Amino acid sequence: MTGFIGAESETLPLMITSDVVHARRRVRERAMAVGLDLVSQTKIVTAASELARNTVIYGGGGQLHIDVVTDDTSVRPRVGLRITFVDEGPGIADLDRAMTGGWSSGTGLGLGLPGSQRLVHEFDIASTPGQGTRITAVLWRRDP
Amino acid sequence: MSRVHIVQVGSVLVATLGDELDDESALGLQTDIGERVVRSRGAGVLLDISALDIVDSFICRVLGDTAKVVRVLGAEVAIVGMRPAVAITLVELGLPLDGVTTALTLDAGMAALTRIAAARKRGDASPRTGTLR
Amino acid sequence: MTAHGADGSDTGRARSLVDLIDRRGSEILTSWVQLQVTSDHVHGASRDQVTITERSEAVLGALREGLATSGRAHDPVGPEFEPLRALIADNARRGARQGAAPEEIAHGLFALRDALFGAMQAEDLESGALNDAAVTSAQLIDALALLSFDVYVRGREEVILRQNQQLMELSTPVVRLWDGIVAVPLVGTLDSARAQVVMETLLQSIVDEHAQVAILDITGVPTVDTLVAQHLLKTVTATRLMGADCIISGIRPQTAQTIVQLGIDLAEIVTRATLADALVTAIARVTPGPDGDVTAGR
Numbered sequence: 292m293t294g295f296i297g298a299e300s301e302t303l304p305l306m307i308t309s310d311v312v313h314a315r316r317r318v319r320e321r322a323m324a325v326g327l328d329l330v331s332q333t334k335i336v337t338a339a340s341e342l343a344r345n346t347v348i349y350g351g352g353g354q355l356h357i358d359v360v361t362d363d364t365s366v367r368p369r370v371g372l373r374i375t376f377v378d379e380g381p382g383i384a385d386l387d388r389a390m391t392g393g394w395s396s397g398t399g400l401g402l403g404l405p406g407s408q409r410l411v412h413e414f415d416i417a418s419t420p421g422q423g424t425r426i427t428a429v430l431w432r433r434d435p
Numbered sequence: 436m437s438r439v440h441i442v443q444v445g446s447v448l449v450a451t452l453g454d455e456l457d458d459e460s461a462l463g464l465q466t467d468i469g470e471r472v473v474r475s476r477g478a479g480v481l482l483d484i485s486a487l488d489i490v491d492s493f494i495c496r497v498l499g500d501t502a503k504v505v506r507v508l509g510a511e512v513a514i515v516g517m518r519p520a521v522a523i524t525l526v527e528l529g530l531p532l533d534g535v536t537t538a539l540t541l542d543a544g545m546a547a548l549t550r551i552a553a554a555r556k557r558g559d560a561s562p563r564t565g566t567l568r
Numbered sequence: 569m570t571a572h573g574a575d576g577s578d579t580g581r582a583r584s585l586v587d588l589i590d591r592r593g594s595e596i597l598t599s600w601v602q603l604q605v606t607s608d609h610v611h612g613a614s615r616d617q618v619t620i621t622e623r624s625e626a627v628l629g630a631l632r633e634g635l636a637t638s639g640r641a642h643d644p645v646g647p648e649f650e651p652l653r654a655l656i657a658d659n660a661r662r663g664a665r666q667g668a669a670p671e672e673i674a675h676g677l678f679a680l681r682d683a684l685f686g687a688m689q690a691e692d693l694e695s696g697a698l699n700d701a702a703v704t705s706a707q708l709i710d711a712l713a714l715l716s717f718d719v720y721v722r723g724r725e726e727v728i729l730r731q732n733q734q735l736m737e738l739s740t741p742v743v744r745l746w747d748g749i750v751a752v753p754l755v756g757t758l759d760s761a762r763a764q765v766v767m768e769t770l771l772q773s774i775v776d777e778h779a780q781v782a783i784l785d786i787t788g789v790p791t792v793d794t795l796v797a798q799h800l801l802k803t804v805t806a807t808r809l810m811g812a813d814c815i816i817s818g819i820r821p822q823t824a825q826t827i828v829q830l831g832i833d834l835a836e837i838v839t840r841a842t843l844a845d846a847l848v849t850a851i852a853r854v855t856p857g858p859d860g861d862v863t864a865g866r
Contacts, residue, residue, distance in 0.1 A: 330768060
């Protein structure tokens, strides 16, 4: 039994671009609530913004789930915020390329997945062309 | 606050960005700034992003494109007020905002605009201001 | 009183405790609050009777619900007891953050046990049933007390860790060397965590001091590994992004090798052998040139 109880899971729609703004705000609030420092908050909110936009624009719309997660397995138990993006869109055809590409010409081409990955501690992506995409990112609270 | 709030200070336009930028307001921003640049006969532009608590790739693109629009219209542009947490995150994201001058404060921004304008007159191709060597 | 726990089952015991709370809830609450408020273990602000009453009432209610819906009395596990555990944990966490002593945390729950005993005795049960009820509630409260203590200890650890973090930040001194120039002279080992703190402190000081140049002096740092070197580079890049400049001074030969091995374009970072050299460069940078405007310090 962990000491962090009452961690509500919430779901937000990501259907139109203004949902992205709302998602940023909610992730910021949850990040603050879980005790992430300012830089960590900024990182996860930025990643959320990237991934939320992807869901709306490329995924045909979907959802964001926000959870507080705990990890009791390591020497020092840690707490983190997990954001999960789900859509039932066209999926990502070449996942390898998407994960190594990045912003080649620096003007926002590509999905920006490698960048988002660098911002968080754990990053998981599952995508099936024609069925959809599910991306999970976790940022652990930094305890010295 | 969507879109942008523009104020003229001497020969410089200060455009303050709000943090609820979506696709629509991004285009509106470029239109608004472009119109003001033309109307003010090419005054310099400072893009004030001090209200932005995050800058993602979309906003980066908007800033970059806006800067290009301003330059095409014959004026100089600098971005001011980037927060430390934003700078750290952008470095991690790998978006160095190449080619756009940045400054810490409005004062520093105005000085930077003067510097870039002078450098262009001297014929420097791409003045990367304030580079120490 | 009807057959309660007389069947010896856990469900029966749960049922009797629920009945007890239903029948004597308000006197249990009153007695419990009274014990908490008058205790030697409770200090100052936490003596506020209204708050204590509210919190106690919530706990008692959650306890009743947990027992009623789960039909279990011997161990407060499972989703039915989740609200109760949440309340207990919140309380312990709050206590930890506010620096309460361990006894304060435990006392509240033991006082509940005493209040429950009091109510049981008032019921005038036959001794076997009384014993049974007392043991059951004691086991329950003990389990809650363990949870409470666990949360409390983790909470205290968190507070200590956070204080360590603050100490680390304090030990990253920023010096304003000149108008528009700040320096961070580092001494000692630089690990990844500290490098992160240094980066954030340096950037914040640039904002606070409106600095145009920041000097990061690592003369006093014996070795720098690749991870830290990357942090240093990120610091320089972030500084530039914000519109200022960063000079790294005091790089030792081994560190220079590390940086080269990382494949970093050396034209990208400005370095000087000593802090003094860095200062000279920085002053040239911030001093207005003959045209009256700041030159690029070439």
